[in-house]
């Protein structure tokens with residue numbers, strides 16, 4: 001309980017009374033934080049000092065509520081996130097594309113690559129002008145088109161041999177579940193590779209089958225990622241530049 005007659009409380013009340021909203025006072029910063037997270041006003045807290053556990057739970061809920069609302073309202077403004085098909089974001093509830101990931105080292109490496117691709121943070125040439133306007137968006141492997149996610153995963157002729165092999169594996173997996181016609185266009189193939197749930201949700205009810213299909217899409221992305229990395233390193237060697245470290249294969 002707060003001692004309302006204490007000297008500390010008197011100093012605190014005075015500070016709150018005399019300091020303006022633009023002050024750098026710790027108490028003003030606290031008031032702003034409480035208002036931002038829609039928590040009780042500071043005077044209420046002084047009078048009805050909550051227990052530590054109660055306050056902890058109240059603040060965690062308030063922080064989660066604010067960021068969930070912010071992400072839900074802003075996610076549609078980012079085109080690079082449209083493949084996530086995320087209607088409602090809930091903290092501590094992983095996205096569905098993480099549901100089928102096993103704790104094996106290989107699966108963790110594969111999902112890391114896939115998450116970067118699905119969130120638009122994978123280091124493709126099309127992302128580079130955002131960091132340096134002199135960088136070209138042209139694919140370094142084929143020099144024919146801008147290196148977008150679609151070009152990398154679905155079109156780049158330099159990765160065609162590996163891609164055909166991966167597509168055949170994917171086709172075999174889908175055929176075994178009678179889903180071999182599920183992707184017909186480049187747009188749906190890209191959606192399928194990055195987040196297949198919206199396409200298979202009403203066709204595949206078994207969690208085991210969903211997991212097997214998602215695992216195959218992770219494998220596809222990871223194999224192409226490794227092939228791209230190897231080819232880019234070969235290009236660097238041919239130009240007399242140092243190779244990127246092997247660890248990058250695990251990114």
Ligand SMILES: [Zn+2]
Pocket residue numbers: 139140141142143144145147151155156157158
């Ligand atoms: Zn290319």
